[in-house]
Amino acid sequence: MxxxxxxxxxxxxxxxxxxxxxxxxxxxxxxxxxxxxxxxxxxxxxxxxxxxxxxxxxxxxxxxxxxxxxxxxxxxxxxxxxxxxxxxxxxxxxxxxxxxxxxxxxxxxxxxxxxxxxxxxxxxxxxxxxxxxxxxxxxxxxxxxxxxxxxxxxxxxxxxxxxxxxxxxxxxxxxxxxxxxxxxxxxxxxxxxxxxxxxxxxxxxxxxxxDIWQYINQEEIELPEIYFAHKREVFRRHGMWLTAGSWGGPQDGETVEQRTVRYRTVGDMSCTGAVDSDALTVEHVIAEITASRLSERGATRADDQLSATAMEDRKRDGYF
CATH class of the missing domain: 3.40.50.620 (HUPs)
Structure with missing residues (x-):
């Protein structure tokens, strides 16, 4: 850095x-x-x-x-x-x-x-x-x-x-x-x-x-390794790849498989989905998101998909 x-x-x-x-x-x-x-x-x-x-x-x-x-x-x-x-x-x-x-x-x-x-x-x-x-x-x-x-x-x-x-x-x-x-x-x-x-x-x-990723690249800011492509055991739920764990997944009928994924945003394991990716470097990530048409929360956060006003409701209660 x-x-x-x-x-x-x-x-x-x-x-x-x-x-x-x-x-x-x-x-x-x-x-x-x-x-x-x-x-x-x-x-x-x-x-x-x-x-x-x-x-x-x-x-x-x-x-x-x-x-x-x-x-x-x-x-x-x-x-x-x-x-x-x-x-x-x-x-x-x-x-x-x-x-x-x-x-x-x-x-x-x-x-x-x-x-x-x-x-x-x-x-x-x-x-x-x-x-x-x-x-x-x-x-x-x-x-x-x-x-x-x-x-x-x-x-x-x-x-x-x-x-x-x-x-x-x-x-x-x-x-x-x-x-x-x-x-x-x-x-x-x-x-x-x-x-x-x-x-x-x-x-x-x-x-x-x-902008965030370009600045990370410019300033050489260290990040957790899960922001880059790695092999992980995941299962499919509501259109997202979630990490298997003791929090409550997978459930009956949900099959765990190993895939090469990365995370665009990081939150609770139970509601943060991974995306299929081969991006191993910051430059690769920048190229990947430049081609994306979905925000990271829209693509990978289940808690924002609970309702059309999920984030606003949480914000009104005191959440960020």
Whole structure:
């Protein structure tokens, strides 16, 4: 991974814009990077207790890289928070812990399993725990008094996320009301909130899946290996290849087979589908998604297919 804190590059006809007097031009990725860095700095200056959501997925890996870049050479002024469903991919958890140790970061983990063991939450009949993340998330925000929570949501992922502002106000119950969204003209962000409320901040709002992968390639950001083609035992359910495991799959009539797959997005094993792929490198992945006409959530997330408004319903309850 390239170290954070490197200056933005500028391009001229002879490759030396500053010396030649050529126009100062930022590339598409540099514009996105600059915007995200600005968002991190604005939020850090406005809020007292920010936290960054970090699951170990590609979007949170990029978000962490940008956050470290925004404040380098100083340490990042916020801890990390992960809601662990208990059904996360082992490779992703290993990457999460490895990254935290490498950079000396502080990590808070909210465990869905703890809430189940205490009787606060109950297992769903379909085995998926993704919808169960909301209570551990919102209670962690309240208990640790976080007033700004950075999330890796992007507007291109899903129609409910397309409605989000960069600064998204949540009420005292962590609920989201699209009617309370504030205008954000000229990149002016309004973080005002009442006691008990907080703001969700989305530095990657204007990025696309392709932008994320191109930036990963440019910055040489390490990712969990399951984002690249590998052999895995999977079974078919609702048109998706799901990983076999103790969470509840496969069921009667569902046959496990070994296939060469990779993951476009990473969440709970019970609702995150793999795609057939031979993409072994970042360049191969970029070529693959350039030809795709489905967003990664639309193609591989069963929890978004529960209903036409599944994501918006979860967001209204406090989910990201």
């Amino acid at each position: 390239k170290p954070p804190g490197s200056p933005l590059r500028c391009h001229g006809a002879d490759g030396d814009a500053l010396l030649s007097g050529a126009p100062y031009v930022l590339s598409h990725l540099e514009v996105l990077e600059s915007e995200s860095v600005h968002i991190f700095r604005e939020a850090a200056g406005e809020f007292e207790r920010p936290v960054l959501m970090f699951s170990g997925g590609k979007d949170s890996a990029v978000m962490l890289h940008l956050a470290r870049k925004a404040f380098a050479p100083a340490p990042m002024p916020m801890p990390l928070l992960h809601v662990d469903t208990g059904h996360n991919f082992p490779e992703v958890l290993a990457y999460r812990d490895r990254t935290v140790a490498r950079y000396g970061l502080r990590l808070h983990v909210a465990s869905v399993q703890d809430y189940i063991d205490r009787g606060v939450l109950r297992e769903r009949p379909d085995g998926t725990r993704n919808p169960l993340q909301t209570v551990p998330l919102t209670e962690s925000i309240q208990e640790l008094r976080f007033d700004a929570v950075f999330g890796g949501g992007r507007r291109d992922e899903e129609k409910a996320r397309a409605k989000e502002r960069v600064f998204s106000l949540r009420d005292a119950f962590s609920q989201w009301d699209p009617r309370r969204q504030r205008p954000e003209l000229w990149q002016l962000y309004n973080g005002r909130h009442m006691p008990g409320e907080h703001v969700r901040v989305f530095p990657l709002s204007n990025w696309t899946e392709l």
